[in-house]
Amino acid sequence: MIMLFAPYILLAGTVLGINVVPVLMPPTWTILAFFVTKYDLSLLPVVLIGATCATLGRIILAAMAGSFRRFLSKESQDNYASIGVYLNTHEHITIPLVITYAFIPIPSNHVFIAAGLAKVRIKLLAGAFFVGRLISYTFWVSLTSRLADNLADIFSSHYSKIGSVVVEIAGLAALYFIGKIAWKKILKRIER
Numbered sequence: 001m002i003m004l005f006a007p008y009i010l011l012a013g014t015v016l017g018i019n020v021v022p023v024l025m026p027p028t029w030t031i032l033a034f035f036v037t038k039y040d041l042s043l044l045p046v047v048l049i050g051a052t053c054a055t056l057g058r059i060i061l062a063a064m065a066g067s068f069r070r071f072l073s074k075e076s077q078d079n080y081a082s083i084g085v086y087l088n089t090h091e092h093i094t095i096p097l098v099i100t101y102a103f104i105p106i107p108s109n110h111v112f113i114a115a116g117l118a119k120v121r122i123k124l125l126a127g128a129f130f131v132g133r134l135i136s137y138t139f140w141v142s143l144t145s146r147l148a149d150n151l152a153d154i155f156s157s158h159y160s161k162i163g164s165v166v167v168e169i170a171g172l173a174a175l176y177f178i179g180k181i182a183w184k185k186i187l188k189r190i191e192r
Contacts, residue, residue: 007035007039007041008041008045008046008049010035011031011032011035011041011046011049011050011053012049012052012053014031015028015031015032015049015050015053015054015057016053016054016056016057017057018031018057019053019054019055019056019057019058019060019061019109020057020060020061020064021061021109022061022064022065022109022113023109023168023171023172024164024165024168025107025109026164027107028050028054028133028137029050029136029137029140029141029144030144031050032046032047032050032137032140032141033140033141033144036141043138043141043142046141047134047137047138047141048134050133050137050141051130051133051134051137052130054129054133055126055129055130055133058108058109058112058126058129059112059122059126061109061112061113061116062112062113062115062116062120062122062125063116063122064116065112065113065114065115065116065117066116066117066119067116068116068117069116069117069119072117072179073179075179075180076179076180077179078184079178079179079180079181079182079183079184080114080117080118080119080178080179080183081118081119082182082183082184082187083114083118083120083178083183083187084115084118084119084120086183086187087115087118087120087124088119088120088121088124091124094120094124094125094128095124095127095128096128097128098111098124098125098128098129098132099128099129099131099132100132101132102128102129102131102132102133102135102136107167107168107171108129109171110171110172110174110175111125112125113175114175114178117175117179
């Protein structure tokens, strides 16, 4: 009986783990596609497990990022707080924005790090992310046939692509610069 569920348990742990790590992890959908082809798993449970564990991993990542706020300058803390207040009070913007972002096959780790730093209500963010990932994972995994023969190939090919590293570095730089922008002034102008 355990052997029947072993691939699903391994999948859940892998997806959760890569979504907690803040940088340099391969896209979750590649892991899901690997498990579907390697272990001949059904798409629906793989997508459900993937979206659930990815969301839980990102919630943990946001919580971890929030604990690092104290290392930011007072100015950066205030700037991130302004973003958080705005997003928490403008759900009509936040939810569609997150769902749309979930369809783009680029890392979401920076979004959740920023959300943790900005104290965005995680329920709001996680719910929209989960819905978006259910749909996008179904699309990407069903579109993909075979990616690699083992998980090590997926990770090594991700690390060997200069584009992946550039995207991660750009995301980290964006996080730094987001904290330097006086969002309170900008968001006041938008609301007028």
